[in-house]
Amino acid sequence: MPKKIIEMKNVCKEYKMGKVMVKALCGISLDIYEGDFVIIVGPSGSGKSTLLHLMGALDRPSSGKVLIGGKDLSLLDDWSLAMLRRKTMGFVFQMFNLVPTLNALENVMLPLEPTGKDEVEKIRRAKELLKIVGLEHRMLHKPSELSGGESQRVAIARALINDPAIVLADEPTGNLDSKTGAQIIDMLLKMNKERNKTFIIATHDLSLLKYGNKNIYLRDGKIEKIVER
Amino acid sequence: MIKTAFLNLWRKKTRTILSIAMITVGIAAIIAMTSLADGLFMDIKSAVSQIQGITIYEKSQGILSAKTDEKLVDEIKKIPGVKDAKPLIIATTRSIEGRESNFGLEAASIIRLFGTTYKSNSETVGGVKGEILKGRNLKEGERNKVVIGKEIADRYNKFVGDKIRINNSTYEIVGIYRTGSKFFNLGILMALEDLRELAGFPQGKVSEISVELDDPTETDRMVNMIKFKLGDKYRVISSSQFAESLSNVLDNVKFLVMAVASIAAIVAAVGILNTMLMSVMERYKEIGVLKATGWTNGSIMRMVLYESAILGILGGTAGIILGMALSKFVENYVTMRVYVSQTLLIESFIFAIAVGLFAGLYPAWKASTFNPVDALRAE
Numbered sequence: 001m002p003k004k005i006i007e008m009k010n011v012c013k014e015y016k017m018g019k020v021m022v023k024a025l026c027g028i029s030l031d032i033y034e035g036d037f038v039i040i041v042g043p044s045g046s047g048k049s050t051l052l053h054l055m056g057a058l059d060r061p062s063s064g065k066v067l068i069g070g071k072d073l074s075l076l077d078d079w080s081l082a083m084l085r086r087k088t089m090g091f092v093f094q095m096f097n098l099v100p101t102l103n104a105l106e107n108v109m110l111p112l113e114p115t116g117k118d119e120v121e122k123i124r125r126a127k128e129l130l131k132i133v134g135l136e137h138r139m140l141h142k143p144s145e146l147s148g149g150e151s152q153r154v155a156i157a158r159a160l161i162n163d164p165a166i167v168l169a170d171e172p173t174g175n176l177d178s179k180t181g182a183q184i185i186d187m188l189l190k191m192n193k194e195r196n197k198t199f200i201i202a203t204h205d206l207s208l209l210k211y212g213n214k215n216i217y218l219r220d221g222k223i224e225k226i227v228e229r
Numbered sequence: 230m231i232k233t234a235f236l237n238l239w240r241k242k243t244r245t246i247l248s249i250a251m252i253t254v255g256i257a258a259i260i261a262m263t264s265l266a267d268g269l270f271m272d273i274k275s276a277v278s279q280i281q282g283i284t285i286y287e288k289s290q291g292i293l294s295a296k297t298d299e300k301l302v303d304e305i306k307k308i309p310g311v312k313d314a315k316p317l318i319i320a321t322t323r324s325i326e327g328r329e330s331n332f333g334l335e336a337a338s339i340i341r342l343f344g345t346t347y348k349s350n351s352e353t354v355g356g357v358k359g360e361i362l363k364g365r366n367l368k369e370g371e372r373n374k375v376v377i378g379k380e381i382a383d384r385y386n387k388f389v390g391d392k393i394r395i396n397n398s399t400y401e402i403v404g405i406y407r408t409g410s411k412f413f414n415l416g417i418l419m420a421l422e423d424l425r426e427l428a429g430f431p432q433g434k435v436s437e438i439s440v441e442l443d444d445p446t447e448t449d450r451m452v453n454m455i456k457f458k459l460g461d462k463y464r465v466i467s468s469s470q471f472a473e474s475l476s477n478v479l480d481n482v483k484f485l486v487m488a489v490a491s492i493a494a495i496v497a498a499v500g501i502l503n504t505m506l507m508s509v510m511e512r513y514k515e516i517g518v519l520k521a522t523g524w525t526n527g528s529i530m531r532m533v534l535y536e537s538a539i540l541g542i543l544g545g546t547a548g549i550i551l552g553m554a555l556s557k558f559v560e561n562y563v564t565m566r567v568y569v570s571q572t573l574l575i576e577s578f579i580f581a582i583a584v585g586l587f588a589g590l591y592p593a594w595k596a597s598t599f600n601p602v603d604a605l606r607a608e
Contacts, residue, residue, distance in 0.1 A: 049605075049606070050602075053601075053602050053605070056521065058520075058521055058601050058602050058605070059601075059602045078525070078526055079525050079526070079527070082520065082523055082524065082525040082526070083523070083525070085520075085521065085522065085523040086522070086523025086524075087523070089521075089523070090522075091518070091521045091522060093518070093605070097514065097515065097518045099233075099515060100240070101236040101237065101239065101240055102233070102236060106233075110233075110519070110522065111522035111523050111524070113230050113233060113524075113528075114230065114523075114524055114525065114528035114531070158522065159522075162522075162523065170605075
């Protein structure tokens with residue numbers, strides 16, 4: 001029986017938009033286990049990103065409970081949340097969000113920068129990850145010199161530098177053509193199989209549903225259905 | 230993280246250079262002004278410390294405009310313990326060789342004229358210790374001859390035996406003197422009666438009377454003694470008292486310099502504040518990403534403070550170089566002594582970093598409070 005790493009119990013999240021309170025999510029209860037490959041689908045505004053942010057310990061719920069590795073997010077301060085993200089989470093974004101002044105290698109090392117880890121060890125790890133994503137020949141290139149697919153692979157290497165248990169991706173293929181997008185998903189699947197990391201991917205792209213072992217359908221901030229395969 | 234901070238600053242080169250320039254100008258101004266003031270102070274203090282004995286002039290008038298009875302000389306000489314007393318006329322001019330003297334700063338363009346009788350053979354220049362570099366000193370009763378200060382000789386390219394025109398009169402140069410002070414070196418020595426005619430000083434009056442004592446260690450007692458003999462009408466001061474009152478004036482000048490320096494600092498701080506604030510706002514989303522990858526609020530704050538400290542360090546370094554160059558320029562082209570102390574350089578450098586850090590505090594705090602969720606949603 002795999003370990004339960006994310007547990008959500010009747011979670012609601014609302015936030016202020018101007019003067020009105022908007023309910024982004026409500027009544028969400030679900031469990032995610034180690035090694036899951038989770039796809040979250042739903043139309044725009046259905047709360048995919050909000051759900052992803054809660055699962056990634058970027059935010060706390062307005063009500064209900066989010067437990068990550070048994071830790072209740074509502075009880076953690078900003079510093080503890082940051083530490084939880086540093087140790088457990090890796091993020092991949094639609095727009096890649098690489099730092100334009102840093103080369104690929106430096107971008108991958110960025111999450112480790114505030115840590116006291118040995119510089120040589122950081123570089124060794126970053127190089128290893130860039131090799132895994134097939135960019136060992138592009139290590140010293142700036143983001144402006146990389147294609148979309150290459151940029152996203154740098155972002156994946158960056159998400160993995162902390163050796164996180166969970167990798168969260170928000171529309172990772174949204175800015176890529178279908179062929180490159182498929183390559184990226186293949187890469188994530190491979191890491192899921194070989195390294196037993198948990199992947200949670202929020203997307204518009206229904207074609208990704210065939211990869212998930214747990215597909216969450218969101219609509220209007222609520223879970224429409226969860227399909228386990 | 231320091232390298233990242235550097236690269237962050239380098240994204241907007243022009244803006245970064247402009248904010249560095251702001252600190253540079255501020256620090257350079259502080260160094261140039263303070264070194265100039267320090268130089269002036271040292272110069273004046275060393276000049277004053279060389280003033281010998283006791284000076285007497287009529288109260289109710291300033292030291293330069295005083296008109297004191299010349300006959301007082303004989304009266305003072307009778308006082309036991311007084312070795313010699315000399316009448317002295319002090320005047321100023323800006324007309325040498327028919328041209329208006331102009332050496333940049335106002336204070337450096339005024340030429341002092343000292344007229345006295347040369348009874349004693351001690352080599353003093355307007356009551357100040359000095360030495361004759363070339364030629365000789367004036368002799369008693371000698372007329373239409375002058376001894377010029379080294380600065381005058383250098384500026385007008387004059388040698389012993391040359392003629393020099395002061396206002397509308399021409400004199401023969403018989404010697405060139407030098408004292409320890411640039412202030413006094415910009416002077417001309419002449420016979421009491423020559424200067425009386427030149428400056429239109431009233432008959433029987435002089436600016437002050439300079440008193441030499443048998444025993445210089447008895448100065449304080451002699452000041453009281455002379456005060457007692459002459460009565461209330463005259464001011465009797467020793468060089469040490471003079472130095473003291475002067476240092477009060479100098480302290481005020483120093484305060485003024487500090488005030489101007491603080492304005493420069495405030496301007497620079499506001500400049501950096503603006504730069505850093507804009508810079509973190511532009512990186513709103515990026516800072517959100519850093520937070521997502523596990524950067525704590527403290528790490529974000531540290532990065533921004535590194536950036537503003539780097540602005541301070543670079544601005545401070547450039548400011549020191551520019552400030553020193555500026556003081557060198559002033560020293561060479563204006564006859565002013567400058568004194569660039571090591572303490573001044575170290576303090577200015579620390580000050581530049583402090584300004585950088587202080588101005589970075591608010592932007593750093595602001596960046597650290599960015600909500601990562603909002604930042605990631607932002608486009």
